[in-house]
Amino acid sequence: MVPNHRRVAALPPLLTAALRPLPLAPLQPALALALRAVLRRHPRVLARLGGHAGRRFGLDPTDLPFAFVLEPRPPAPRIAAVRRLPRRGLDVRIAGPIRALIGMADGSLDGDALFFSRDLVVEGDMAAAVALRNAIEGDGVDLIRDLAAALGPLAPPAERLLRGGLGLLERLARSGAGEEARAWS
Amino acid sequence: MELICPAGTPAALRVAVDAGADAVYCGYADETNARNFPGLNFSRAEMREGVAYAHRRGAKVLVAVNTFPRAGAVGPWRRAVDDAVQAGADALILADIGLLDYAARTHPGQRLHVSVQAAAANPDSVRFYVEAFGVKRVVLPRVLTVAEIAAVARAVAPCETEVFVFGGLCVMAEGRCSLSSYATGQSPNMNGVCSPASHVAYRERADGLVSRLGGFTINTFGRGEAAGYPTLCKGRFRTGPATGYLFEDPVSLDAAALLPALREAGVAALKIEGRQRGRAYVEGVVRAFREALSALEEGRPFVSPGLLSLTEGQSTTQGAYRKAWR
Incomplete structure (x- = not known):
């Protein structure tokens, strides 16, 4: 048996617990803006998805106290934050640490490698899951850059800020992993 | 030796070229190529844009039309050949002899390569493709040892040989596995x-x-x-x-340590598998092999690319290149 070497550390459980009481409503406009920003810069994403655009994708950051339901169907693609993914009505569930999901959406991590290392769990309609991954990859979606670009002239500092935030997430996750390892030793 | 890199999407093509690929290989978004995955591959317009991008940076584009046409329905395959030629492909990678014949007759100036899907594994087979269709290069199946590759390369010269050096490892005789x-x-x-x-x-x-x-x-x-x-x-x-x-563990091929032996064997081009992989894989693997090739050419010590985290089963093998079971 080849032991797996996880590539992505999860956020510390303490941080996850601290985020749990926060309301989801303020997140919704930001998510809608983010989806619009990505699709405006990458209209070919929907073409690559083809018939799979009609699927419902559950995106489950396992180290956050909420998840997302993505429905990319034109002409009104939408994404919603939910406390937990519904048991019924989803075609695909993609689950993993938030850093893994963002890494796939900004091209910095390879989806197959995340699957091999078991950082990522994919269940349901695999053709739709593969199409979504390839659609994001194919047009060079970079979530951070695309979000920053929506702010026009403020894009460069916004991108630095967002990447800084991502770096902070990573440091938090790594420190959490270290604490967990120490706790077991 | 040329470094031939996978491009399943336009973004991967740009990443591969920027990371140091001498050539990228790719295909149209349909059943005419052997990576017909949902959401993958190129539209006609994307192929033209991809060729232009690569050529501006001195890289080549090899278009794979390497599945076998259905009897009585060769239209999509012939259109793929015609469109790839029109897009400015530097070579077509073909497997079917009917399609090779069509390409050779219809586009006599077009450079043709024999796909790994043709499973041309001996000099007689390769010579047939050279004599019948004027192919310039054969991609050898992943079932030969380095010594066998050297023997084939010597026997078929000046036809060039291309071998896989990294990525998903298919142990079957490709094109014949059902x-x-x-x-x-x-x-x-x-x-x-x-x-x-x-x-x-x-x-x-x-x-x-x-x-x-x-x-x-x-x-x-x-x-x-x-x-x-x-x-x-x-x-x-x-x-x-x-x-x-029973057949094979979940492992990836990594022949980086064999680059000196493959050069010695007369191999002309090294192929990285993975058109279905993301930009992170393409960039990481292409940069690592570009560095390994530079080190080889400059006589510097070999440095392992360290790509284990990107491999299937997080494990690597040199596959048939070193057949320990024989």
């Missing part, structure tokens, strides 16, 4: 896809991750175990008293 067909009705040879995603199911259970293909359970990965692709050749099966990998 394992996927048995479970799903679709194969890389005819449909361009091995173990199609539409027939794959994963389920997380208490004892681990179960992968199924076409309704058949083909593996269960324990909680602490790295996973692999859901292909039958890498399935773990129960046979009598034992359970294990």
Whole structure:
């Protein structure tokens, strides 16, 4: 048996617990803006998805106290934050640490490698899951850059800020992993 | 030696070229090429843009039209050949002799390569393609030792040889493997896809991750175990008293340490597998092999590319290049 070497550390459980009481409503406009920003810069994403655009994708950051339901169907693609993914009505569930999901959406991590290392769990309609991954990859979606670009002239500092935030997430996750390892030793 | 890199999408093509590819290989978004995955590959317009991008940066584009046309329905394959020529492809990678004949007659100036899907594994076979269709290069199947590659390369020169050096490892005689067909009705040879995603199911259970293909359970990965692709050749099966990998473990090929031997063998081009992989894989692997090739050319010590985290099953092998079982 080849032991797996996880590539992505999860956020510390303490941080996850601290985020749990926060309301989801303020997140919704930001998510809608983010989806619009990505699709405006990458209209070919929907073409690559083809018939799979009609699927419902559950995106489950396992180290956050909420998840997302993505429905990319034109002409009104939408994404919603939910406390937990519904048991019924989803075609695909993609689950993993938030850093893994963002890494796939900004091209910095390879989806197959995340699957091999078991950082990522994919269940349901695999053709739709593969199409979504390839659609994001194919047009060079970079979530951070695309979000920053929506702010026009403020894009460069916004991108630095967002990447800084991502770096902070990573440091938090790594420190959490270290604490967990120490706790077991 | 040329570095030939995978490009499943326009973004991957740009990444591969920027990371140091001498050439990228890619295909159209249909059953005419052996990576016909959902959401993958190039439209006609994207292929033209991709060729232009690569040529501006001094890289070549090789277009794979390497599945076998259906009897009586060769139209899509011939259109793929015509459109690739029109897009400015530097070479076409073909497997079917009918399509090779069409390409050679219709586009006599076009450079042709024999795909690994043709399973041309001996000098007689390669010479046939050279004499009949004027091919300039053959991609050798991943079933030969380095010594056998050297013998073929010597015998078929000036026809060039290209070999895989990294990525997913298919141990079967490619173009002739029907394992996927048995479970799903679709194969890389005819449909361009091995173990199609539409027939794959994963389920997380208490004892681990179960992968199924076409309704058949083909593996269960324990909680602490790295996973692999859901292909039958890498399935773990129960046979009598034992359970294990009958054909092949879930591993990736990594022949980086063999680059000096492959150069010595007269190999003209090194191919990286992985058109289905993301930009992170393409960039990491292409940069690592570009560095390894530079070190080889400059006589610097070999440095392992360190790509284990990107490999299937997080494990590597030199495959048939060093056949320990013979």
